[in-house]
Amino acid sequence: MRRGLSLLALVVLLVGHFPGCKSPPAKEIRIGLITPLSGDVKTFGESVKNAFEVAVEEANAKGGVAGMKIATFLVDDRNDPTEASNAANLLINQHGVKAIVGSVTSKTTIPVSDLAQSLRIPTITGTATNPKVTVADGKRKDYMFRACYTDSFQGTVMAKFARGTLNATAAAVLYDASNDYSKGIAEVFRDAFVRMGGRVTAYESYGKDDVDFSALLTKVKAAKPDVLFLPDYYNKVGLIAKQAKETGFQGALIGPDGWDSPELVKVAGDAIEGGYFSNHYSPEDTRPEVGNWVKKYKEKFQQTPDALGTLAYDATNMLLEAIRKANSADPGKIRDALASLSGFEGVTGKFTMDEHGDPIKSAVIIQIKDGKQKFLQVVNP
Amino acid sequence: MEYFAQQVINGLQLGFVYALIALGYTMVYGIVRLINFAHGDVFMIGAFIGFYTIERYHLPLALVFLSAVAGCTVLAVLIEQLAYRPLRHAPKIASLITAIGVSLFLEYFTSLRQVFGPNFYSFPRPFPVVIWEVGGILVTNIQAVILVVTVLCLLFLQFIVFRTKMGRGMRAVSYDYVTAGLMGVNVNRVISFTFGLGAALAGVGGVLYGIAYPQVNTFMGFMPGLKAFTAAVLGGIGNIPGAVLGALIMGQSETMVSAYLSSTYRDGIAFVILILVLLWKPTGILGAPRAEKV
Amino acid sequence: MAESLRNLARILAAYALLAGSIVLLAATGVVNPYWVQILELACVVAISAQGLNVIYGYTGLFSLGHAAFLGIGAYTAAYLMKTVGGQSQVLFFTALLAGGGAAAVIACLIGLPALRLTSDYLGIATLGFGIIMKVVFDNADSFLPELGGARGMTGITKMTTVPWVVFFLLVSLLIVRNTIHSSYGRAIISIREDEIAAETMGIDTFRYKMVGFVMGCAFAGVAGGLYAHLYAFLHPSNFDFFKSIDILVIVVLGGLGNMSGVLVASFGWIFLLEGLRVVLPPGYVELRWVLIPVLLIVTMLLRPQGLFGTREFPFLRGRLYR
Numbered sequence: 001m002r003r004g005l006s007l008l009a010l011v012v013l014l015v016g017h018f019p020g021c022k023s024p025p026a027k028e029i030r031i032g033l034i035t036p037l038s039g040d041v042k043t044f045g046e047s048v049k050n051a052f053e054v055a056v057e058e059a060n061a062k063g064g065v066a067g068m069k070i071a072t073f074l075v076d077d078r079n080d081p082t083e084a085s086n087a088a089n090l091l092i093n094q095h096g097v098k099a100i101v102g103s104v105t106s107k108t109t110i111p112v113s114d115l116a117q118s119l120r121i122p123t124i125t126g127t128a129t130n131p132k133v134t135v136a137d138g139k140r141k142d143y144m145f146r147a148c149y150t151d152s153f154q155g156t157v158m159a160k161f162a163r164g165t166l167n168a169t170a171a172a173v174l175y176d177a178s179n180d181y182s183k184g185i186a187e188v189f190r191d192a193f194v195r196m197g198g199r200v201t202a203y204e205s206y207g208k209d210d211v212d213f214s215a216l217l218t219k220v221k222a223a224k225p226d227v228l229f230l231p232d233y234y235n236k237v238g239l240i241a242k243q244a245k246e247t248g249f250q251g252a253l254i255g256p257d258g259w260d261s262p263e264l265v266k267v268a269g270d271a272i273e274g275g276y277f278s279n280h281y282s283p284e285d286t287r288p289e290v291g292n293w294v295k296k297y298k299e300k301f302q303q304t305p306d307a308l309g310t311l312a313y314d315a316t317n318m319l320l321e322a323i324r325k326a327n328s329a330d331p332g333k334i335r336d337a338l339a340s341l342s343g344f345e346g347v348t349g350k351f352t353m354d355e356h357g358d359p360i361k362s363a364v365i366i367q368i369k370d371g372k373q374k375f376l377q378v379v380n381p
Numbered sequence: 382m383e384y385f386a387q388q389v390i391n392g393l394q395l396g397f398v399y400a401l402i403a404l405g406y407t408m409v410y411g412i413v414r415l416i417n418f419a420h421g422d423v424f425m426i427g428a429f430i431g432f433y434t435i436e437r438y439h440l441p442l443a444l445v446f447l448s449a450v451a452g453c454t455v456l457a458v459l460i461e462q463l464a465y466r467p468l469r470h471a472p473k474i475a476s477l478i479t480a481i482g483v484s485l486f487l488e489y490f491t492s493l494r495q496v497f498g499p500n501f502y503s504f505p506r507p508f509p510v511v512i513w514e515v516g517g518i519l520v521t522n523i524q525a526v527i528l529v530v531t532v533l534c535l536l537f538l539q540f541i542v543f544r545t546k547m548g549r550g551m552r553a554v555s556y557d558y559v560t561a562g563l564m565g566v567n568v569n570r571v572i573s574f575t576f577g578l579g580a581a582l583a584g585v586g587g588v589l590y591g592i593a594y595p596q597v598n599t600f601m602g603f604m605p606g607l608k609a610f611t612a613a614v615l616g617g618i619g620n621i622p623g624a625v626l627g628a629l630i631m632g633q634s635e636t637m638v639s640a641y642l643s644s645t646y647r648d649g650i651a652f653v654i655l656i657l658v659l660l661w662k663p664t665g666i667l668g669a670p671r672a673e674k675v
Numbered sequence: 676m677a678e679s680l681r682n683l684a685r686i687l688a689a690y691a692l693l694a695g696s697i698v699l700l701a702a703t704g705v706v707n708p709y710w711v712q713i714l715e716l717a718c719v720v721a722i723s724a725q726g727l728n729v730i731y732g733y734t735g736l737f738s739l740g741h742a743a744f745l746g747i748g749a750y751t752a753a754y755l756m757k758t759v760g761g762q763s764q765v766l767f768f769t770a771l772l773a774g775g776g777a778a779a780v781i782a783c784l785i786g787l788p789a790l791r792l793t794s795d796y797l798g799i800a801t802l803g804f805g806i807i808m809k810v811v812f813d814n815a816d817s818f819l820p821e822l823g824g825a826r827g828m829t830g831i832t833k834m835t836t837v838p839w840v841v842f843f844l845l846v847s848l849l850i851v852r853n854t855i856h857s858s859y860g861r862a863i864i865s866i867r868e869d870e871i872a873a874e875t876m877g878i879d880t881f882r883y884k885m886v887g888f889v890m891g892c893a894f895a896g897v898a899g900g901l902y903a904h905l906y907a908f909l910h911p912s913n914f915d916f917f918k919s920i921d922i923l924v925i926v927v928l929g930g931l932g933n934m935s936g937v938l939v940a941s942f943g944w945i946f947l948l949e950g951l952r953v954v955l956p957p958g959y960v961e962l963r964w965v966l967i968p969v970l971l972i973v974t975m976l977l978r979p980q981g982l983f984g985t986r987e988f989p990f991l992r993g994r995l996y997r
Contacts, residue, residue, distance in 0.1 A: 037961040040600045042492050042499035075952060076960045081827070081910045086713065086949060093709040094953070107827050111908040114829075130826055137830040177645055178813045178911065180826040204644040209604035211594035212398070214391035215639040222384050235501035239596055246512060248519055267503035267596055416795060464972055471979035478927045479975045481920055485968035493961065607802075607916070614799045649810040652803035659800055660788050 029068040029329045031056070031319070032091035034084060034102030034112060035312075037076035040208075044104050044233075047309035048126060049074065050301050052101055055316035065320050066327045073097055077108050084108035088115045097121065098329050101316050104308065106130035106180045117141040122335040124319050126312035129154075130180050134357040143331075145338050145357040147315040147348070148280075151181070154256040155188025157278050157363050157379050158229065162254055163196040165365075165377070166276075168226035170201045172251075174216055174240060175231055177205035185231035185256050201225050213240050217247040226251050233258040234306075238267025245271035252276065260307035265371045273371070278363045279307065280348030282375035293347045314346035383517045388640040389633070394524045396632025397531045398593060401586035402609035403616075403624040404534055405579035411619030412555045412575045414473060418480040419460060421606020422487035423580050427453045427587025428504070428597045429497055435505050442507050449584035457580030458573050465576075466569070484603065492599040501598045504591040523593050530589060531625070534582055538621050547574055555619065615655055617668025626666060630654075686845065694841040701837070711837065712905070713949045718840035719901045721941035722847045724925045725934065726894030729851060731923070732932035733860070734887030735867030736790065737798040740805030741895055741922045746812055746914030747781055748774030748896025749903040750822055753831045756904070757821055767834045771843070771900040778896025782889045790884045793870075805919055812911035828909040835905035843901060847894055851934055852991050854890070863887045864932070928974060930981020935988040940981075 033052045036045035056070050064070055073095045077084035084103050091097045092115070100116055100123040103109045109128035114136075116123040124145040125133060131151065134144045162168045171193050175186035183205075190200050201223035204216045217240070220228060228244065228251055230237045237259055244253065253275040260279050264272060281290055293313060297305040305313070321344060322337035323329070342352040349361040365376040402424055409417045430449040434440045440448070464479040492499045511522040542548040550571040553561035562568045590605070591597055608631065616627025631651065638650045664670060697714065700706040706714075727741045752774035759766060789800045816824030823829065854860050862883045865873040874880050903909055925944050929936030947970070951963045974982075 038489055038492070038964040040598075042961070043501065046494070046499060074957060074960055076963060078964065079912075081908055081913060082716070082906060083948075085906050085908070086709070086716070087952070089709040089712050090949075090952060093707045107910045107912060110827055110829060111906055114907055132826065132829050177810075178825050183825050204639070206644065207648055209601075211596070211601075212391075212395045214394065215388055215636040216644055218384065218387050218391060219640055219644075235596060235598070238501075238503065239594060242595065246510065246519070246521060248512075263501065263503065267501070414795075416798070464976070467976050468979050472931075474927050474931065475975055475979035478924055479972050481924065482968040482972035482975065486965065486972070489964040489968065493965070611799060611803070614796065618795075645814055646810055649807040652807050655803050656789070656800050659792055659796055663792055663796055 027068055028071050029065070029099075029323060030071045030073060030095060030097040032073045032075065032088075032095065032097035032100045032102070034075050034077050034087050034091070034100060034108070035104055036079040036108070037074070039078040039080070041079045041105065044127075044306075044308045045076075045079075047306050048102075048104055048312040050297070051126075051305065051309040051313035052316050054296060054300065055313050055320065059320050065323045066329075068323075068329060070320070077103055079105055079108060081107050081111045085111040085115055088112040092116070092119050092121050098331050099123065099319055099323070099334055101126070101312065101319060103128065104312075106133060109133050110136075113141050113144045117143050120335075121331050122319070122322070122338055124315045124338065126315035127308050130184060131356075140356060142339070142357070143335050145315075145318070145353065147311050147318060147346070147351070147359060149257070149361075149363065150358055151184030152188045154278050154363070155185045155231075156192045157365075158185075158254055158256065159189050159192035159196060159198075161276065161278070161365055161379070162227045162229070163193060163198050166227060166252060166254075168198060168252075170199045170223070170225045171227045171229055172202035172220045172223055172225035173200060173204070173229045173231070174202075174213070174220065175205050176208055176236065178208045179232065181258065182232045186229070189229050189231065211239055213243050214247060217244050217249060220244075221247055221249050228253050230255045231258070234261040234264040235267070238264050238272065241268040241271040241275070257307050260366075260373075262304050263306075265368065270371075272368055275368045276376065277366055277368075278379070279366050279373075280311070280361070280363065282364050282366055283373050284375045287345075289345055289347045310347050314348050314351070317346060318344055318351065384640075386518050388636050390518060390520060390524065392633040392636030393629070394527060394593070394632070395636060396629035397524075397527045398586075398590060399605070399609045399612045399631055400531050400625045400628035401527075401534065401582065401589060402605055403613040403628045404531075404538060404621065405582040405586070406606070406610045407613040407616075407618055407621060407624040408538065408575055408579040408582070410613065412551055413465075413476075413572055415465065415476050415480065416610065417576075417579070418477070418606070419483040419487065420579065420583060421602035421604075421609075422484050423453050423457055423460075423602075424583040424587045424590070424606060425597075425599060425602030426456060426487065426491070427580075427584035428591045428601065429491070429587075429599075430584070431588035431591050432502060432504050432597050435507055436502075445507065446585060446588055449588045450581045451584075453580040453584035453587070454577040457576045457583075461573055461576040466572075488599055488603070497599055499599065501596050504595040504597050506592060506595060527589055527593060530585060534585065535621065535625055538578075538582075541578070542621065547571065551575060611652070611655055614665055615658055617662075617665030620665070620667045620669075623665060623667035630666075686849065690842065690845055693845075694838040697837045697841070713945060715835060715837060715840050715905055716902075717942045717945040718844045719835075719898050719905060720922070720925065720945055721938055722840075722844055722901070723895045723898035724922050724929070724937050724941045725847050725851050726891040726898070727922050727926045728891070728929070728932065728934065728937045729854075729863075729887055729894070730891035732926055732930075732937070733855060733867060734863045734884055734891075736884060736888055737794055738801045738888075738891075739798045739916070739919055739923065740801035740803075740808070741892075742914045742916070742918035743805040743808035744778040744782060744892040744895035745899040745902065745918070746808060746909075746911070748778045748899030749909055749914070750812065750815070750828070750899075751777040751896070752900030753828060753903040753909055754819065754821060756832065756834070757830060762832055762834065764834075767839075767904065771897050774900035774903075775893040775896035778899070779889045779893040782892035783885070786885050786888045790881065790888060802916065802919075805916055809911055809915050812914060815911075823909070825911060828903075829907075831903055831907045831909065833904060833907045835901050840901055840905075843897060847897075848934060848938070848991065850890075855934075859883070859886060867932070924971065928971075928978075928982060930983045930985070933981055933983050933985065933987065934991045935986070936981045936983030938988075939983065943982075 035048045075087035077087050106128040109125045126147045129151050173186050176182040202220045255277040257279050259277040326333035326337040344351040351359045362380045366373045367376045427449040430452045434445045468476045491497045513520045550566045554571045612628040612631040613624045616623030635651050638647045701711045730736050752770040755770040813825045815822035862878050925940045929940030
C-alpha cells in the first residue's frame with residue numbers, strides 16, 4: 001500500500017513540477033522535431049535528426065533567423081501514432097514551440113498534423129507521402145506542409161517510365177501491405193500502368209517483418225512480367241532483389257525514392273544492377289547545394305546522407321526560410337510565409353508550394369550501373 | 382507442376398529456418414514451461430556476432446559459428462541467472478514478464494548507436510551462392526546447408542536428451558522439478574544447461590539466417606521467434622521432432638497460401654490453420670495428451 | 676433500498692468530484708492540455724486493463740490478443756460515428772456501447788472453440804487471433820474504404836473528454852467489483868483456482884469462462900471506442916501484438932486479480948512512458964525504451980506478486996453481508 005501511495009505521490013510531483021508552457025524570451029524561437037529515435041525505424045529517425053541538427057546549426061552560426069536564436073526540442077515517437085500525438089502535444093503545450101518539423105512516417109505524421117492544425121502550429125514533414133497528411137476528407141489542413149512527393153506522383157512517374165521508356169507491356173508489383181508508403185505507391189502504379197494500356201500480371205504483398213520472398217517471387221516469375229515494381233525502402237528492396245536473382249527472375253527492377261541509399265547496392269550486390277528508380281536529385285548534380293550538403297554530412301557523421309535525411313534537411317531549411325520571410329515568431333505569419341514559398345533552392349530541387357502544401361518539383365530517373373547511381377532523365381510532373 | 386515443386390522447395394527452406402529457432406524454444410519450454418520471449422533476441426545477437434566476425438575479423442566459417450554459439454550461450458546463462466532464477470518459485474507469469482523485459486531491453490539497447498546501431502546491415506556471404514537446376518527446379522547450396530545443419534541439430538539434441546546423464550536430468554526436471562531435486566538432480570545446473578543449449582542453437586540459427594537472408598537489424602529476432610514458437614506449439618511443445626514437424630508445416634502453409642491463395646492474408650490463414658490444429662489436438666500434433674490430475 | 680440510494684449518491688458525488696476537479700484544473704491552466712491528454716489515455720488503458728484483469732486475473736484465461744478487441748471496438752465505434760455523422764453525445768455513447776458489443780460478439784465467436792484450450796495453448800490461440808485481426812485491419816480498406824486499412828482511418832471527431840473517460844473508468848470498476856463479489860465472481864475465481872474441482876462442485880466451467888472472457892473483451896471494446904475518439908486517428912499498428920503485451924504487463928505489474936493494483940499500474944505505466952520524455956535530458960531521449968524494460972525487470976524481481984499483492988482500496992473491497 002505504501003509503495004502504491006509513493007508511486008501516486010511521484011506522479012503528482014511529476015505533474016506539479018512542470019506547469020504550463022513558459023513563454024520563451026523575445027530573442028529566441030522554439031522549434032520542435034518529432035522523429036523515431038527508438039524502435040524499428042530508428043535508423044531513418046536518426047538520419048532525419050542529423051539533418052535537422054545540421055540545418056539548425058548552420059542557421060544559428062549565421063546569427064539565427066530574423067534576429068532570433070533557434071532553440072530546438074527533440075522528441076521520440078518510436079514510430080507509434082499514439083506516441084507521436086503525445087509528443088506533438090508535449091512540444092506545443094509544454095515547451096511552447098512555434099513550429100514543428102516531423103514526423104517521419106505517414107502513420108505518425110497524420111495524428112501530428114491533426115493536432116498541429118487544431119492548435120495552429122505550422123508543421124512541415126520531410127518524408128510523409130500519404131496525401132492525408134495535408135488534406136483529409138476533402139479538408140485542407142492549412143498549417144501542414146511537406147517537402148517530398150505524394151504517393152500518386154511517384155507511382156504515376158514510374159508507370160509512365162515503365163510503359164514509355166522501357167516499353168513494358170506486363171508489370172508485376174510486390175509491396176508491403178502494412179506500410180502505407182509502399183501500399184500507396186503500389187496502388188497508384190497499378191492503376192496508372194493499366195490506364196496506359198499495360199497489364200499487371202502479379203500484384204502481391206508481404207508483411208513488415210518478412211525476409212523470405214521466394215514464394216512470391218516464384219509466383220511473379222511464373223507471371224512473366226517485363227518489369228517488377230518494388231515500392232519500398234532500400235533495406236527490403238535489397239533483400240527482394242537478391243532473392244529475385246536467386247529465383248532466376250530476368251526482368252527489370254524499378255522503384256521509387258525509398259531506394260536511395262548506398263546500402264542498397266551493399267545488400268543486393270549485382271542483383272540490383274540495371275535497376276531504375278525515381279529520385280529527387282542525382283548525385284551527379286553539379287548544383288552547389290548538393291555538393292555542400294553531402295560534404296557537410298559526411299564530415300559530421302561519416303556516412304552518405306540517405307533520401308530521408310536529405311528531405312528533412314530541405315524541410316527544415318524551408319521552415320527557417322519562412323521564419324526569415326515572416327520576420328516574426330508568430331505561427332500564423334510563419335504559415336503564410338510557408339504557403340507562399342516559391343522558387344526555394346533546396347538540395348532536392350527547386351520548391352514551390354501548391355495549394356495543398358505539397359511541393360511542385362521535378363523528379364529524375366536514376367539507373368544503377370556498376371554499383372553506382374547514374375542519371376538517366378528528368379521527369380516533370 | 383514445376384511451379385508446385387518449386388514452391389515446395391521454397392516452403393522447405395522457410396520451414397527449416399523456423400525449425401532451427403523452434404528447437405531452442407521447445408527445449409527451454411519443455412524443461413521450465415516458460416515462453417522465453419527473449420529467445421528471438423538471443424538469436425539476433427547470434428546473427429550480429431556472425432556479422433562482426435565475418436565482416437570485421439574475416440574468421441573462417443567454423444570459428445564464426447563457434448563464436449556465435451559461445452556468445453549466445455554465455456548471454457543466455459546470464460539472463461537465466463539474473464532474470465529468471467530469482468523467480469523460479471513465483472508464478473510462471475512473473476518470469477514471462479521479465480522475459481518480455483529482457484527481450485525489449487536487448488532490442489532497444491543494442492539498437493543504440495554505441496552498441497550495434499539501428500541500421501540494416503548487409504550480412505557478407507562467407508561462401509558464394511551456387512544455384513543448381515534439377516528438372517527446371519532451382520535449388521541453392523544455402524538451402525542444402527540449412528537442411529543439413531537443422532537435421533544435425535535435431536539428431537544432436539535427441540542424443541543429448543536421451544543418451545546422456547544431463548539429458549536424463551533434463552527429462553526428470555521436465556517431469557517434476559521438485560521431485561527431481563529430491564532425487565539428487567542438480568536442478569539449477571540442469572536449467573542453466575538447458576538455457577545454454579537452447580541459446581547455442583539460436584547462435585547457429587542466427588548465423589545461418591544471416592547467410593540465407595543477408596541482412597541484420599536489432600529488431601530482426603522477434604517475429605521469427607514468435608513464428609518459431611507457434612511452430613513448436615503446433616508440433617507439440619517440448620517435443621523435439623515435433624518442433625521440426627511444426628516448423629515444416631508452418632513453412633509449407635505460409636508458402637502455399639502465398640502461392641495459391643492470397644499473399645495479403647497469408648499470416649492470417651497460417652494462424653487459422655494453427656488454431657484448427659490446436660482444436661483437433663489441444664497439445665499439438667506430437668504432444669503427449671495431458672493427464673488430468675484429480 | 677435506502678442503502679442502495681445512498682450508495683448511488685456516494686458514487687455520483689465521487690464522480691462529480693473527480694471529473695470536476697480535473698476539468699477545473701485544466702480550465703484554469705494549472706494542468707496543461709498535454710497532461711490532460713495523458714490522463715485521458717491512462718484512463719482508457721485502465722479500462723482495457725481491467726478487462727484483461729477479469730479475463731486473466733480472475734478467470735485465469737491466458738490471453739495474448741487483448742489489443743485486437745480494443746481494435747474491434749475502436750473501428751466499430753469510429754465507423755458508426757463517421758457514417759451517421761454529427762457530434763451528438765448520445766450518439767457517441769451509443770457508438771461506444773456498440774464498440775463494446777461488437778468486441779463481445781467476436782469474443783463469443785472466438786471463445787466457443789478457443790476456450791476449450793487451456794493455459795499456454797489458449798495464449799497461442801489468442802495470439803494467433805490477434806495477428807489475424809491485425810491482417811484484417813491492415814486490409815480493411817478493401818471491404819470498407821472508410822476504415823483506411825494500413826493507411827490509417829482519418830476523419831474521426833475528437834469526442835472523448837475527461838468526464839467521459841472518468842465515467843467509464845468508474846463504471847468499469849463498479850462492474851468488476853460487483854461481479855467479482857457476486858456468485859458469478861465466486862464461480863469465475865473457482866475456475867482459476869482449480870478447474871476440475873470447480874467442475875466437480877457442479878459449476879458449468881465453460882459457461883463461466885465464457886462470461887469472464889466476453890465481459891473482459893467488452894471492456895476492451897469500449898476502451899477502444901474511447902481511444903479512437905481521443906486521438907481521432909486509427910492505425911492497425913495501434914492494435915498489434917506489442918499492444919497486447921503492454922496491457923498484459925500492466926495487469927501482471929498491478930497484481931493478477933487485484934483491481935487497485937491494475938488501476939495504479941495503468942496510470943503508473945502511462946505516466947512513466949510519458950514522464951521519462953520530460954525528465955530525460957535532451958541528449959538522452961533515445962534511452963527511454965532502454966530504461967523502461969530495466970525498470971520492468973527490477974519491479975518484477977522485487978514484487979513478483981504485483982505491486983499491491985492482495986490488498987485492495989477500501990471502495991473496491993467486497994462486502995461480507997451481501
